[in-house]
Amino acid sequence: MATRNDKAQEAHDRLVAEIEKIETSDDWKAALDVASKFHQYSFNNQILIDVQAADRGFEPTHVMPYGNKAGTSGWKSVGRQVRKGEKGLGIFAPVRRKTEDEDGESRYVVVGFRVAHVFDISQTDGEPLPPPAPDICKRIESLPLLNVARE
Numbered sequence: 475m476a477t478r479n480d481k482a483q484e485a486h487d488r489l490v491a492e493i494e495k496i497e498t499s500d501d502w503k504a505a506l507d508v509a510s511k512f513h514q515y516s517f518n519n520q521i522l523i524d525v526q527a528a529d530r531g532f533e534p535t536h537v538m539p540y541g542n543k544a545g546t547s548g549w550k551s552v553g554r555q556v557r558k559g560e561k562g563l564g565i566f567a568p569v570r571r572k573t574e575d576e577d578g579e580s581r582y583v584v585v586g587f588r589v590a591h592v593f594d595i596s597q598t599d600g601e602p603l604p605p606p607a608p609d610i611c612k613r614i615e616s617l618p619l620l621n622v623a624r625e
Contacts, residue, residue, distance in 0.1 A: 519565040536595040553601030562591025
């Protein structure tokens, strides 16, 4: 049975191999296309998501974790359930520890990384996602300060 360290090392090795494959401008263009879809994730995690999804025969469009028990995060928070038997896409998640600095103030610091799993919407069933917010670009363009800056 693979340990957490084994899983993390396997994910790291896969990530390094995939990044080393990015050689041409077309490869970078494809990588940036992936990045535009998953801007809330690090570039490394974006690569891991894309490669694992391709291995399984689908193109990821919207990924989130399953969600906490209370249902206030992840797919559970939007009324969707991950289908039984679906395998998550492994990404790196920070491990944080609470420490005290010299002034006695508590803060969280990243002490390492672990493999966490996210799921694509194609791996879920349930309520349709709410429509996107109204086009914010049109509202921003109507701001007077931006119009003055463009002149």
